[in-house]
Amino acid sequence: MTAATAKLPSCTGYSLAFATPLAAFFVLFFVAPLLLLCVVSFYTSPELKGFGLDQYAKIATDGFTLPVLFDTLWLGVQTTLLCLVLGYALAWCYVRSPGGVQRVLMIAILMPLLTSVVVRTFAWVVILGRQGIVNAVLLDLHWIEEPLKLLYTRHGLIVVLANVQLPLMALPLITALQKLDPNLEDASAALGAGALRTFWRITLPLTVPGILAGCLLTFSASITAFISQSLIGGGQMLFMPMYIYQQASSLQNWPFAAAISLVFLVAVLGCVSLFNLVGRLSQRHATAA
16 A cells, blocks of 8 residues: 555545545546536537537427426426325334234335336236226226226326335335334323324424435436336326437437436436425424424
């Protein structure tokens, strides 16, 4: 080890020189491509000639890109809210179940992560189709007279995304609920608080970190779920991942694809920052209360 390397500061008892391979990997495969994307976005023509802000001006004025962006973010919010309701209920059942049931539930939670997203999405195509399982059951029960249109709809897409991303919400919530001191609920009941008031004033505020982590993971994964959005949404809906793919692959308009990719990235980072802000404000409110 050289003298310069030996003088590197250490925060864990080990020299920071050991982080050099990881830092190099990060720079090579993340920072460098991102910088290249920034450079390409400033070209004014698909032939990569001229520099300017033409692509960003086009995004702001074409009347199409920004609505697609906002619709994609709104899809992520809808999916996250559905995952939060289902994931919290699932995590609550897991924590309150005996050991044997917990093992079964954990296998059920982890199973989607062990299955290819393509396989899962095609399974939902079969389930939601006009001759699929859902319509077949409803017709057999005589609840409907003709098959419902469930596939290639926004509601169907939200359900599929919620199913695919549910483990990302449930696992952080399970961790947060397991860390709660059970004596807190007993103390709340002894002071006369009902189950609903105990949940609202004690359980929910203390699980905000798990909620925040689950929402961040679910939201980020939902808005970038290219395969699920393409197969379940079909040609009926257009979201940012497919829009970027069309511009880059089909139209070969790399500067515009790079520009909308960066705008999409900034929008996602803004939403993530907003989630963090809401989480901090919630924790401060819970502490003050």
